[in-house]
Amino acid sequence: MKLTKFALFGMIALAGCVGEEEGKEEQTGQIELNLIGSAASGNAYRLRDGIVMVQGPQDTIFFDTEDDPNRFRLSAAVPPGGYYTFLQEGWRLERLNLDSSIEPVEAQLLSPNPVWFDVFANQNTTVALRFRVGADDVVLDQGSFDIVIEVEEEQGPAESVLCTDDSECGAGETCCLAGFMGTCTGLGPGETCPLPDLTVSADEAQLSLSIGHEAFPADSCAIVEGCVGGAGDRRLMRFSTETPNVGGADLILGDPTLVEGFEFSSCHGHYHFEGYARYELLDGTGAVVATGHKQAFCLLDSSPVGIPGSPTTPRYHCGFQGIQRGWSDIYGAGLDCQWVDITGVVPGDYDLRITINADRTLPESDYGNNTIEVPVTIPEDVPAVPGDPLAACSSPVGGEGRDCGWSIAPGHEGVACAPGAPITVGCGCPAGTCGGDPMLRVCDGASGCAALEALASVDDACGYCPQASFVCPESGVYTVLVASFDPFSSFTCDVSAP
Secondary structure, rough: OOOOOOOEEOEEEEEEEEEOOOEEEEEEEEEEEEOOEEEOOOOOEEOOEEEEEOOOOOOOOEEOOOOOEEEEEEEEEOOOOOEEEEOOOOOOEEEOOOOOOOEEEOOEEOOOOOEEEEEEOOOOOEEEEEEOOEOOOOOEOOOOOEEEEEEEEOOOOOOEEEOOHHHHHHHHEEEEEEEEHHHHEEOOOOOOOOOOOOOOOHHHHHHOEOOOOEEEOOOHHHHHOOOOOOEEEEEEEEEEEEEEEEEOOOOEOOOOOOOOOEEEOOEEEEEEEEEEEEEEOOOOOEEEEEEEEEEEEOOOOOOOOOOOOOOOOOOOOOOEEEOOEEEEEEEEOOOOOOOOEEOOOOEEEEEEEEEOOOOOOOOOOOOOOOEEEEEEOOOOOOOOOOOOOOOOOOOOOOOOOOOOOEEEEOOOOOOOOOOOOEEEEEEOOOEEEOOOOOEEEEEEEEOOOHHOOOOOOEEEOOOEEEEEEEEOOEEEEEEEEEEEOOOOOOOOEEEEEO
């Protein structure tokens, strides 16, 4: 899954405190979600049908505004640490009128989504969820420690008007395209539109590079989308791709569900921008011996890159994509297809070439800095021998394809089922509880199984929490295994049906 650091408008405020449990001091923080607030106009608004996921170092919490429709605030105690929150689709706002009537309103989420933040003992952390409703600026800020919802009042024309061609701009303005979308800009004589400029970080690629084996079932999305050469055991070279925008304008792609340029992936269940990155492994003669590719599914402001005068807060997110000038997008090495399949490549010294925007689909001021090459050495490959998935791991190998460090989920060993019946199991999605970064594997029969024999294997389904759907095998018995993505990290995965 893609995780990036954001700061939201609106306010999630979290208070740290210290509690006592069985005579042992334990530091905790308190999260409270406030649901009602008032605008400067006097209008009151309430968030409805909202599910806010808060993922922390130990637990995943789901705030559901409709668990008790009469409550005005939801809360939970959490340990200090790093968190992120995500407002799931389906929310709505309603206006609470003075005559006691309730009026649904059209609202726009302005905040990035998700957002990262830290909780400290005896300190407050404030983040914001910001919405726009007509001419009202609504702040849901009662209470000491809140997830506060702001609804912004439109006091005049926006700072910039988005466009796709000149017809959408005012007189004397030009639509300066900087991606799939642009901004209406008044250009003086001889002036040209400012453009983004994408580059690639060689340091990020080299520092994150690793080589290992992973198993892929025949229906894996990685096979469907051509990221590996076939099902079964594959040898992969994984790495992260960081793309800073060092140009004079934001890269603006927009809402992937509305603008042209994105394609819906039925396998992954989200939109892709095809051809964003091209990966090639070159031998000593410069010949390409293996390739990879990355469809951009969420280009956003991951991290500032330190360019003077650039914005200091993020703007773009998965729901409205782009990269601000002076910011970079980072696709982590753990993401699907973030690799080159080197199965069968002979050991030796090579160069990994990463090219961004190779087809020049996106306008840039400079295409000459879109490619980097980093030296890599491929060692001898020792054939993987399936181990005992229930045995402890001897090395820090991560991922759902490993065959060590798993355990049988309590109550899910040799579960009887009707052959052919569809079954879904998971933890924290939202049934069951989930903490850390757990994975889930389903096996045929009453014992553990290797990755290649699994009925289903899932890392992340909602946040860090796994959920797997499968068909009851002919044996009429299945077993669920759970493990942490990192074999030496603690986790919680209380498996349940949704």
